[in-house]
Amino acid sequence: MSASRRSKTRSRISHQQSWIWGRHTVLEAIRSDRWTPCEVRFVEDLPREEFAELAQFCAERDVESSVVSSDRLEQLVHHQAHQGMIARMPEYTYLPANDLFQRRVSNALYLVLDSIQDAFNFGAALRSAEVLGVDAVLVGERDQCGMTSQAVRSSAGAVHHLPIHRSSDLTDALAKLQTRDIQVIAASEKGDRTIGECDLVRSTAIVLGNENSGIAPERLALCGIQARIPQTGRVGSLNVAVAAGIVLYEAIRQRTIPESD
């Protein structure tokens, strides 16, 4: 591959990161007060309600907007599935460390993602965290998927509602959580107990690791408990976003269902 072609590919990728597309994804963004587009482009023949909402939003918030052809949208996002609207997003606003560590939530539930690399997984995990009522998500910087178009899409709008903190030192962030009496549980295939055997009603941070290498050793060492999802089949493993959803669902189940027996 020639050098010129490679640089072209790279610029295309960075370009895609700032544009989001698709009806649901764009409408969620313009309704959001947390992370709003800096520019919206759409086609003329949208359903009347959507056209009106977009036009009104852009006027109210002084957001640059333009009506363009469907082909032009496709050129900009390199994707056919734009459904007639795209938005250019500013850099994502993560939750500042002070806001994360200073607040005291009783029975807090945090999800910690240690170097999730796949945008589908990252987005789906954020969606699960929002749906299942997690108080905040913590991610690191190294080997961590950023807030890409695909991650935003896979999150189904969760990125607009969920507090997400990005730390340059995730190990330190975990240690700080522990000093606030929050138990840190590693979700790991090698766990010595099942996730159902853990008390997830008390303040808890659940850590999930990289798709291949799992949780980094220095962070695993910080986790007071290592718990596994009980495997009832003979072979296989779980996708990391699915595993996150299962563990969070167990936490919610323990918190909302009174123990019978």
Next chain:
Amino acid sequence: MIVMLLELKNPHSILAAIRHRSHDVRELRIRNAHPGGVWQEVLQAAQQSGSPVVMERGPSKNRSDRKPPSRETERTGGASAAVRERKLNALEELLPASDPPPESGLWMALDCLQDPHNVGAILRSASFFGVRGVILTKDRSAPLNATVYDISAGGMEGLRICQVVNLRRALEQAKEAGLWILGTSEHAERDLSEIERKRPWLIVVGNEQTGMRRLTSEQCDQTCRLTSLGEVDSLNASVAAGAILALLSAP
């Protein structure tokens, strides 16, 4: 007959294909005789089973090949295998004999799921939780392409899987075989936690946007939801399926 060859890139899906049906693995292309990590297992399994291994020369100096395995994502790694599509099962093969009726076990049906990532992730979970059989719809559904195989990380190999044109009819047959049909819907009255665990359930997962079709939901003995506590209405289809499987298979 035209043989469809899939190019698989996930070492776990390739390893499972070699273990289950090495004769269908036409070629393993690898750039390093000592690749390390899971690829090393793949290479050994291929050599033991007699699958052709092609050492690719040249780009081995490429920086991406020298990355340690931990940096590889699920779908890339610089090596690949050309594998034939697996044979699917007939519906009858994955339903239990109705006499005596089954007392437990889990089955699944996917009603027009369109995202190969979801189908792959669900099959991976199904394998992990020991699902006895998975029914897939043929029309308006994700094709069983290389992405599905790779994302399933081996789930496409060990499971009993059938594809049907008429899911309503297949669910009727499942009921005749003694299975109970559990539908999933955001609008269901019952929460998942209210579902009786000790039943031979066949769990139906509906399309990502439109959910189960009407004719499908009419076949369900019960329908459950996973209640959202947030602003987003629902979980991703594969995550929801995973949560249901985890809860219903819990000892």
